[in-house]
Amino acid sequence: xxxxxxxxxxxxxxxxxxxxxxxxxxxxxxxxxxxxxxxxxxxxxxxxxxxxxxxxxxxxxxxxxxxxxxxxxxxxxxxxxxxxxxxxxxxxxxxxxxxxxxxxxxxxxxxxxxxxxxxxxxxxxxxxxxxxxxxxxxxxxxxxxxxxxxxxxxxxxxxxxxxxxxxxxxxxxxxxxxxxxxxxxxxxxxxxxxxxxxxxxxxxxxxxxxxxxxxxxxxxxxxxxxxxxxxxxxxxxxxxxxxxxxxxxxxxxxxxxxxxxxxxxxxxxxxxxxxxxxxxxxxxxxxxxxxxxxxxxxxxxxxxxxxxxxxxxxxxxxxxxxxxxxxxxxxxxxxxxxxxxxxxxxxxxxxxxxxxxxxxxxxxxxxxxxxxxxxxxxxxxxxxxxxxxxxxxxxxxxxxxxxxxxxxxxxxxxxxxxxxxxxxxxxxxxxxxxxxxxxxxxxxxxxxxxxxxxxxxxxxxxxxxxxxxxxxxxxxxxxxxxxxxxxxxxxx
Amino acid sequence: xxxxxxxxxxxxxxxxxxxxxxxxxxxxxxxxxxxxxxxxxxxxxxxxxxxxxxxxxxxxxxxxxxxxxxxxxxxxxxxxxxxxxxxxxxxxxxxxxxxxxxxxxxxxxxxxxxxxxxxxxxxxxxxxxxxxxxxxxxxxxxxxxxxxxxxxxxxxxxxxxxxxxxxxxxxxxxxxxxxxxxxxxxxxxxxxxxxxxxxxxxxxxxxxxxxxxxxxxxxxxxxxxxxxxxxxxxxxxxxxxxxxxxxxxxxxxxxxxxxxxxxxxxxxxxxxxxxxxxxxxxxxxxxxxxxxxxxxxxxxxxxxxxxxxxxxxxxxx
Numbered sequence: 001x002x003x004x005x006x007x008x009x010x011x012x013x014x015x016x017x018x019x020x021x022x023x024x025x026x027x028x029x030x031x032x033x034x035x036x037x038x039x040x041x042x043x044x045x046x047x048x049x050x051x052x053x054x055x056x057x058x059x060x061x062x063x064x065x066x067x068x069x070x071x072x073x074x075x076x077x078x079x080x081x082x083x084x085x086x087x088x089x090x091x092x093x094x095x096x097x098x099x100x101x102x103x104x105x106x107x108x109x110x111x112x113x114x115x116x117x118x119x120x121x122x123x124x125x126x127x128x129x130x131x132x133x134x135x136x137x138x139x140x141x142x143x144x145x146x147x148x149x150x151x152x153x154x155x156x157x158x159x160x161x162x163x164x165x166x167x168x169x170x171x172x173x174x175x176x177x178x179x180x181x182x183x184x185x186x187x188x189x190x191x192x193x194x195x196x197x198x199x200x201x202x203x204x205x206x207x208x209x210x211x212x213x214x215x216x217x218x219x220x221x222x223x224x225x226x227x228x229x230x231x232x233x234x235x236x237x238x239x240x241x242x243x244x245x246x247x248x249x250x251x252x253x254x255x256x257x258x259x260x261x262x263x264x265x266x267x268x269x270x271x272x273x274x275x276x277x278x279x280x281x282x283x284x285x286x287x288x289x290x291x292x293x294x295x296x297x298x299x300x301x302x303x304x305x306x307x308x309x310x311x312x313x314x315x316x317x318x319x320x321x322x323x324x325x326x327x328x329x330x331x332x333x334x335x336x337x338x339x340x341x342x343x344x345x346x347x348x349x350x351x352x353x354x355x356x357x358x359x360x361x362x363x364x365x366x367x368x369x370x371x372x373x374x375x376x377x378x379x380x381x382x383x384x385x386x387x388x389x390x391x392x393x394x395x396x397x398x399x400x401x402x403x404x405x406x407x408x409x410x411x412x413x414x415x416x417x418x419x420x421x422x423x424x425x426x427x428x429x430x431x432x433x434x435x436x437x438x439x440x441x442x443x444x445x446x447x448x449x450x451x452x453x454x455x456x457x458x459x460x461x462x463x464x465x466x467x468x469x470x471x472x473x474x475x476x477x478x479x480x481x482x483x484x485x486x487x488x489x490x491x492x
Numbered sequence: 493x494x495x496x497x498x499x500x501x502x503x504x505x506x507x508x509x510x511x512x513x514x515x516x517x518x519x520x521x522x523x524x525x526x527x528x529x530x531x532x533x534x535x536x537x538x539x540x541x542x543x544x545x546x547x548x549x550x551x552x553x554x555x556x557x558x559x560x561x562x563x564x565x566x567x568x569x570x571x572x573x574x575x576x577x578x579x580x581x582x583x584x585x586x587x588x589x590x591x592x593x594x595x596x597x598x599x600x601x602x603x604x605x606x607x608x609x610x611x612x613x614x615x616x617x618x619x620x621x622x623x624x625x626x627x628x629x630x631x632x633x634x635x636x637x638x639x640x641x642x643x644x645x646x647x648x649x650x651x652x653x654x655x656x657x658x659x660x661x662x663x664x665x666x667x668x669x670x671x672x673x674x675x676x677x678x679x680x681x682x683x684x685x686x687x688x689x690x691x692x693x694x695x696x697x698x699x700x701x702x703x704x705x706x707x708x709x710x711x712x713x714x715x716x717x718x719x720x721x722x723x724x725x726x727x728x729x730x731x732x733x734x735x736x737x738x739x740x741x742x743x744x745x746x747x748x749x750x751x752x753x754x755x756x757x758x759x760x761x762x763x764x765x766x767x768x769x770x771x772x773x774x775x776x777x778x779x780x781x782x783x784x785x786x787x788x789x790x791x792x793x794x795x796x797x798x799x800x801x802x803x804x805x806x807x808x809x
Contacts, residue, residue, distance in 0.1 A: 048546030073526075076617070077535075077549040092648070100552060217511030220650025302507075416533040 027181050027436040029424035033415055034183055047079075054080030057426050060120045060144075062110045062135050064088045064097035067149060068126035071176075072100045074419045075124075081426060085117045089225040090236070108226055110135050114142040122172070122429050124422075125149060128239040129246055133158035136173065140165045145172035147425045150259075151251040151449060152442030156468065159446040163439035163471045174425045174435035175442030177259045179350065181424055182417035185260065188348045188356050193267025193283055196275065197358075198341030201268045204261050207325040208253040208335040213300045214240060214308070214328055241304035248306030249295075249326040250449045257337050258314070258448045259441065260348065261322045262286055264339055269318070287444055288314035288322065288451075290463045295456040299329045312452045324452075350417070444469050495635060495659035499642060502653040502669050512649045516642040516656065523641060526554060527634045536628055543621035543628075547613055555617040560742060561633050562607040567762060568750035570606070573722035577627035578604045583727065585718040590709035592716075598725040605722055636662045636700060636745025643741070655694075661701050661748075664741045665694030679793065681783060682732035682774055689785060690795040692772070698741035700748035703733035721753045728753040730776055737770035737791050756786055763789035 026034070036043030057080055061068055064086050075081050083101035087110040088094050094106055107113035114120070122145035125135050133153040136146050146166070152175050153159040166173035179185045191197050216237050222229035223237060230236060239245040240252055250258075262285040270283035293312030300308045308329070314322040336349035343364045347357040415423070421437070428435050447468045455462040497520045501509040528534045535550040542548050550558070561574040577586070578601035584591035604625045611620040621628075630637070635658035642656050643666050653667040655675045665675030674693030681687040682703050692699060707718035716727040734751035736744045751759040751771055763769045770791025777784045787793050 044542045044545035047542070051546060070522075073551050076551060077538075079549060102552065212514070213511075215507075215511060217508050217515060217649055219648060415538075419533065 025436075026186055027420070027424045028427050029415075029420040030181055030183055030186055033420055034186075051079035055430055056080050056082055057429050058082050058084045058119050058121045059124065059426075060085035060087070060113060060117065060122075061097070061101075061104075061124045061126070062087045062113075062139075063125060063127035063131075063149075064093040065090070065126065068124070069093070069097055069100060070418070071124055071126055071147075071149070071422060072097060074422045075426075076100055077419070078423060078426060084120060085113050087113045089230070091224045091226065092219065111138060114138060114144070120144055122147065122425065128236075129251060130154040130244065133162050136162050137165045140169050140171045140173065143169070143171065145174075145425070145429045147174050147176065147422065148439075148442065149176040150442065150445065151247065151255045152439065152446050154245070154247065156443070156447055156450055159439070159443040160471050163443055166439050167471070172425070172428050172432075172435055173439040174421075174428065175437050175439060175445075176421060177256060177437050177441065177445070178417045178421040179256060179260050180263065180437040180441070181421035182350070183420075184356055185348060185417070188346055189264055189267055191358075192264050192339060192341075192346060193271050196268075196271040197343065198268075198339060198346055199343035200272055201265060201339050201341045202320055203340040204265070204320065204322040204337060205324075205340065206254075206257040206261065206322065206337040207327075207333055208249075208257065209325065209327050209331050209333055211331040212328055213302070215300075215302065215304070238304075241306055243305045246306050247449060247453060249308075249310045249328070250312070250452050253326050253335075254310070254312075254324055254452070255445050255449050256350075257324065257335075258322065259445045260337055261314075262288075262444060262448070264337075265316055265320055268339075268341075285441065285444060286316055286320075287466075287469050288316050288448055288464055290315045290461055291448070291452045291455045292461045293452050293456040294459075307456065310452070310456060312455065314448065314452070440471065443471065497638065497642070497656070497658050499646070499654060499656040501646075501651060503651070509651075512646055512651050515649065516645045519641050519645045520638050520658075523634070523638050526551060527557075527630050527637070529629055529631065536630060539619055539621070540627045543619060544624040544626065547611075547616065547618035547620045549616055549618045552617045555612070555614070555619065557630070557633070557637055557742070558610070558619060558628065559612060561630065561746065562610065562612075564633070564743065564746040564750070565607045567765070568747065568754065569758070570723050571721065571753040571758065572632060572746045572750040573605060573607060574628055574630060574633060575605050575607055575609060575626055576632075576720060576722040577629035578602075578625065579720050579722060579725055580629070580718075582725075583716075583718075583720060584709075585707060585720075589707065590716060590718060592711050602725045605725075632749045633742055633746040635659055636698065636741035636743070639664045639698065639741035639745075658741075661706070662698065662741050662745045663694065663700075664698045666696065668695050679735060679772055683783075688796050689774075689783065690772075690793045692737065692791060692793050694737075697737055697739060698744045699735055699737050700741065700744035701733055701735040702748040702752040704731065704752075705733070717752075719749060719752050723753075730755050731773065732776050733774045734759065735772040737772075738766075738768055756788075760788050 059075055059081060061072055061083065064072070072083060076083060083104045085105045085107060086094065086097050086101060087107040089108055098104065105117060123139040124147040125132055126149040127135060129151060132148055136148050139146050153162060162173060192201060218233055218237055223233040224230060235242055265286040267283045269286055270281050273281050291312055291314045293310065295307035295310040297304060297308050309327040310325070312324050334351050336347055336351065339346045342361070344361050345359040349356065425435060447464060451462045451464045497517060499513045499516050501513055503509050525531055526535050529536055531537060535554040539548045539550060558574065565573050580586050582593045582597050582601040604623060609622045609626045611622055639656055639658050639662050643664050646654050646666060651666065653669060655663065655665050657663040663677055668674045674695040676691050677694055677699055678688040679690045679692065681689050682705050685705065702719055704715060704717035704719070708715050719728045720726065721728045731752045734748050736748040736751055738744045738747070747769070751773065756773055756775060759771050759773060763771055767790060769789050771788040772791060772793055773786040773788070775784060775786065
């Protein structure tokens with residue numbers, strides 16, 4: 001710690017940026033958070049200066065349920081951000097949202113909002129999944145920047161329409177995969193993609209297990225819209241449980257972790273390429289080529305239509321597999337992603353209690369990161385990634401070789417990734433730049449999720465052709481199609 | 493919040509009640525993320541980290557809570573103070589069990605304590621710390637606030653009967669159990685915690701208790717409680733336990749701490765000024781004396797049969 005504090009922010013800036021020193025492409029907000037960790041006072045002074053001159057950004061928000069209000073609760077803390085309008089149909093949600101944004105004008109239809117409230121710079125969307133695409137397209141066409149909550153859209157074609165509209169209008173479209181804005185995930189990515197400490201990643205295991213029936217209790221008084229009771233309120237309040245609006249667990253939970261896998265495996269491929277050829281290549285997300293899976297409504301038989309447990313395996317082009325589970329009757333192991341390489345395993349998690357952990361394979365003596373735990377340096381002769389070499393309890397439970405904890409400086413986490421994701425979007429609006437997690441990233445995720453759902457639904461292996469990820473219209477079918485296993489010959 | 497929250501619901505529809513309880517507890521989790529001293533991204537940590545250098549925007553609800561804390565500090569003459577953190581640290585009660593500090597350290601800590609060191613900007617819902625080293629700590633009010641928010645969530649869902657508490661020290665009775673006039677809550681003997689001295693009924697009302705049994709250390713034959721008097725910088729003396737009843741658990745949480753610090757005379761003044769309040773004080777009776785229960789203001793305490801107690805009320809004076 002004491003060494004880290006000696007790294008002055010100016011030293012860091014002298015070298016260009018910390019991001020450059022990491023060899024990483026960091027979102028601006030994440031780079032700032034990392035810098036702030038090095039010199040909180042300097043960062044605060046800079047932030048104070050920036051806040052004074054912060055250009056006002058006027059935000060509107062569509063969908064003010066739990067997720068939308070959580071988004072708003074981050075935005076209302078940002079200097080210069082003003083919530084000027086909200087749109088929803090539920091009176092109870094609007095009432096709660098107004099506690100966060102008392103000056104917002106209320107609309108019951110986002111189109112009216114776009115017509116009447118002309119001073120909006122950006123619109124966030126946290127509505128039920130099936131509504132995302134049209135609302136986003138309406139906002140983009142009206143010249144607004146858009147922050148779309150994940151999953152991006154209900155269908156692949158919807159997601160593609162969103163990307164096309166954003167690219168045609170030149171407007172900002174960011175998708176809410178907030179792990180892409182996590183200081184800790186960026187540190188972990190650096191180890192997999194640039195340092196290559198785990199060697200070739202061959203398998204990924206990920207899960208999101210909860211002991212929770214996912215059903216929201218309905219208030220005893222009717223849910224109303226502008227004072228009028230809404231019919232079949234359960235279908236609205238519990239839209240996640242019904243297929244008309246929802247793509248189930250894969251979309252609501254799995255999509256985050258599939259996205260991280262695509263991102264990290266892509267980084268690992270660029271590392272392997274560099275190892276082999278000595279040449280740098282830009283990292284691109286890796287996309288799966290096929291998926292199998294099983295799911296069902298097997299425990300919570302309460303009228304829901306989406307599976308209460310899902311188990312799927314994705315295959316990637318070089319034979320990597322992602323084995324994914326999400327169940328709702330047991331929360332063992334919570335939520336995490338495990339990247340299993342020839343030299344060791346990296347566990348990432350948004351769960352602060354778990355944090356990121358590293359495990360060395362037997363027989364692997366030297367694992368670059370020990371250097372850091374011995375206080376050796378990374379940036380400007382100073383330690384940049386803090387590795388706590390203390391063995392953790394979860395390592396003991398696993399009975400594996402040395403488990404080590406990857407911990408970013410606590411002050412770097414002073415703004416969580418959710419905040420940083422939204423902060424970066426606001427910065428994109430101010431500086432008119434492209435978002436780090438754009439519509440194409442979101443689209444790839446939709447393709448993977450829907451292919452997994454199709455595989456579980458049909459009980460067959462679903463091949464995912466490359467064209468499925470392309471936005472440009474092609475003559476080939478862009479839809480994932482059912483294919484026999486031997487049709488895939490990309491594995492070595 | 494480093495404590496256990498629990499909610500007990502009465503009714504028939506179990507699936508609904510379980511869902512409602514989960515909603516209430518989810519709200520506590522969200523509040524913890526916003527108010528905890530231990531979570532770096534919380535409003536409180538963010539304010540403490542940056543507040544001395546720039547005004548820090550916090551959620552409007554956090555802003556309102558901080559202002560309420562300052563208001564409660566004012567009506568108690570500073571006996572409750574949400575900026576007392578430096579003193580708590582100085583006396584070793586922050587993450588430890590307490591220790592005797594050097595007088596200079598207490599003086600230094602006191603210079604960083606006081607709500608006059610907070611500056612509020614309602615238009616921006618931002619807060620500034622007017623000195624470096626000032627810290628906001630909502631430990632003395634956050635539990636009560638969380639209990640209030642739980643009750644609000646349950647009411648919003650149409651729940652009519654529930655009892656909830658945060659760490660057992662702040663309890664709220666929403667409505668009453670079926671066919672009963674109120675939720676009955678026991679007041680315990682501060683030195684024999686298994687023994688009840690009496691029972692109070694809670695119906696849409698909160699009760700908070702502060703006691704010297706919660707956390708203390710002994711030095712040179714004296715017991716030093718974790719409740720510090722922010723006005724002097726010393727541990728509060730003379731009270732074994734102080735309970736406050738009111739409609740808002742946010743208020744009772746803060747005011748029970750204040751009552752513990754203020755003692756009988758000071759608490760009586762506040763109860764007279766705010767007739768809605770009730771207080772049950774158990775002062776240190778002195779060696780060999782019988783436990784003495786002081787009941788002030790708006791409270792109906794039913795003493796346990798056969799308890800070896802004397803009872804004084806305002807009317808006795």
